[in-house]
Amino acid sequence: MNICYREIQPSPELMPYVDCYWLQSFTDSAGQTSPIQRCPPFGTVELIIHLDDNHCDVLFDDVWQKLPRVFLAGLYRDAVVWRSPGDTRKFGIRLKPEALHSLFKVPASALYNDYTSIDNIGFHQAVSFAESLIGLPTLDQVITKTESHLKEQLLRTSRESNYFIEAANLMRTAKGDISVEEVSNRLSVSQRQLQRVFKDQVGTTPKTFGRIIRFSNAYKEMQNLEKAGGWAGLSYLLGYADQAHFIREFKEFSGLIPHVMLNDEDQIFGKAI
Secondary structure (H helix, E strand, O other): OEEEEEEEOOOHHHOOOEEEEEEEEEEOOOOOEOOOEEEOOOOOEEEEEEOOOOOOEEEEOOEEEEOOOEEEEOOOOOOEEEEOEOOEEEEEEEEOHHHHHHHHOOOHHHHOOOEEEHHHOOOHHHHHHHHHHOOOOOHHHHHHHHHHHHHHHHHOOOOOOOHHHHHHHHHHHOOOOOOHHHHHHHHOOOHHHHHHHHHHHOOOOHHHHHHHHHHHHHHHHHHHHHHHOHHHHHHHHOOOOOHHHHHHHHHHHHOOOHHHHHHOHHHEOOOOO
């Protein structure tokens, strides 16, 4: 089976809301099923669309479940395990968690560590938009229509600025290497206020959100392992206390120790090209 994965950056005006777009395709000629795919948490919310008739399966509560054609995945703290039949294309819009409320007035907290069919949420415009992507033959066409829809949605939405958005941006800028106390001090809001708004908006604490962001950056930086000075150097670069701390955190969020994930390219989402 041939596995191809691509990421595309959004246009500048959508960057405050969209982390990236991605497409993963599986092609085969003999009815194969893909290797088990493990998707680590990225600190984002995802709108995911099967562009063709075949749908992937996800392992949820130890049972394989067929994923909906169009679904929304909330902020995850655990790795997600799934598999795909051949001739499948999955397109994802990777949103910053606060963007879900900014664009659609729905908090991400309702889907923390969970997913649901978009039909269950009441995004009538989003349902119509997602259905318009199904069957489009090229990624360029999919991206063009997606950008157009999101920009139209943005015109209907006033640009927000509040301490939750500012706190989330601070944590991303610091790559998760910032304490809740420091975020609180910089924004002149109490830690209790931060705890409340993160629970309300993303479903978890600011500390856990920051840890997920740091793990996500560790996952990306693994590709530069030699340049970082090996695992010890990477641990220091990302602000972990030591290499042992880095390995524990990595395994907690991905289910694998770092060197296994680095070398197992066929089964790690986003690495097979």
